[in-house]
Amino acid sequence: MPEIELSAGTVEYEDTGGEGPVVVLLHGLVHDSTVWRHVIAELRTDHRLLAPTLPYGSHRRPMTRPPTPDSVNELIAEFLDRLDLRDVTLVESDCGRAQTVAARHPERLARLVLISCEAFDNYPPGLPGKTIGLACRVPGGIPLMVRTLGLRPLRRLPIGLGALTKRPVPDEIVDGWLRPLRTDPAIRRDFRHYGTHVRRTELLEAAQGLRYFDRPALIVWATEDRMMPREHGRLLAELLPRGRLVEITNTRTLIAEDRPQRLASLLRWFVAEG
Numbered sequence: 001m002p003e004i005e006l007s008a009g010t011v012e013y014e015d016t017g018g019e020g021p022v023v024v025l026l027h028g029l030v031h032d033s034t035v036w037r038h039v040i041a042e043l044r045t046d047h048r049l050l051a052p053t054l055p056y057g058s059h060r061r062p063m064t065r066p067p068t069p070d071s072v073n074e075l076i077a078e079f080l081d082r083l084d085l086r087d088v089t090l091v092e093s094d095c096g097r098a099q100t101v102a103a104r105h106p107e108r109l110a111r112l113v114l115i116s117c118e119a120f121d122n123y124p125p126g127l128p129g130k131t132i133g134l135a136c137r138v139p140g141g142i143p144l145m146v147r148t149l150g151l152r153p154l155r156r157l158p159i160g161l162g163a164l165t166k167r168p169v170p171d172e173i174v175d176g177w178l179r180p181l182r183t184d185p186a187i188r189r190d191f192r193h194y195g196t197h198v199r200r201t202e203l204l205e206a207a208q209g210l211r212y213f214d215r216p217a218l219i220v221w222a223t224e225d226r227m228m229p230r231e232h233g234r235l236l237a238e239l240l241p242r243g244r245l246v247e248i249t250n251t252r253t254l255i256a257e258d259r260p261q262r263l264a265s266l267l268r269w270f271v272a273e274g
Contacts, residue, residue: 006078008071009063013052013079016040020047021271022085026076027051028094028117028254029132030149030177032058035093037173038260043268052079055190056095058177062186068197073097077105089271092117094164094253096203103209112217112240113267116225116253119232123203126227131159136195142188146181149174163226164253210239217243218270220263222251 003012014033023043025036033051040049053059054075055067065071076097080088087110092098096118102109118125124133135141149160152171156162161169180187210217217240221233230247237245246266251258 003061004079004082006075006082008065008067008075009055010061011052011054011075011079012059012061013050014040016044016047016049018044018046018048021089022048022050022087023089023091023267023271024080024085025049025051026090026092026095026098027054027056029056029129030058030181031056031094032177034173034176035254035256039256039264039267042261042264047268047271050083050085052076054097055194057181057187057191057194058179059187059190060180060184062184063190066193067190068194069097069199069202070100070197072194073100073104076101080105080108089113089267091115091267093256094118096123096206099203099206099210102213103206106213106215109215111215111270112213113220113270114217114236115220115255115263116222116228116233118228119203119236120207121200121204122227122229122232123200124198126163127159128163128227133195133198136192142181142192146178150178150182158226165257166224166250166252167258169254169257207236207239210236211241214241216270216273218266219243219245220255220266221245221247222253222255222258223247223249224251225253227253 001012027035032053036051055063089111090098091113093115102112135145219233219237237243255263
């Protein structure tokens with residue numbers, strides 16, 4: 001996997017290459033770029049897809065500068081600049097960083113896609129988000145969280161992947177997500193620093209900036225989401241000047257896991273039309 005040295009540290013990323021439209025895919029906490037594996041398989045023949053592994057606990061290279069949500073926003077903007085990516089379709093799932101990037105750094109973006117993600121005051125989102133925040137603040141909380149999620153029979157609990165997907169994520173994928181937190185104290189330090197530096201007002205501020213984002217924007221929301229309120233999809237679509245909403249059934253937050261073919265077809269349509 002290629003990597004790039006940025007001001008806060010080294011970031012690994014997947015890059016399919018090619019001459020097609022550029023799509024950058026952003027994942028959520030305790031995931032890495034593999035959460036997009038099915039979508040990438042569907043779109044790689046006619047798009048250039050880049051999926052960075054952000055410092056959210058599943059990264060394998062500790063940061064040289066401890067990450068915060070605000071610094072990750074700047075890291076994403078720097079990633080686009082350093083790779084000289086233009087006319088980008090920026091896609092986020094679960095986390096809300098693309099909203100701030102679009103509000104503050106729209107110059108390289110052609111389109112924005114927000115997929116069942118943190119928004120407004122739902123930050124951290126749901127029971128899993130609050131559990132992660134507590135684990136980061138309590139001594140020994142992160143190892144306990146990782147041990148709990150590491151037990152395969154417990155992965156479908158509402159505090160874990162049971163809140164994020166309707167269908168089990170393959171164990172080898174989840175094991176890969178958890179391995180850095182389980183084995184590397186420096187990754188745990190990064191994760192703790194990120195989780196204890198959340199600004200509750202960040203996405204409310206981003207929402208104000210999105211009122212001026214004048215590029216096409218697609219909001220894709222799961223009708224059975226347990227973490228992200230359904231009305232937030234509608235509100236985001238109304239807030240964005242060129243926003244449109246598509247709701248997807250039979251899925252929870254991680255649509256890329258539950259309904260990847262449907263999501264890929266929406267992305268292909270949106271990039272071609274926009």
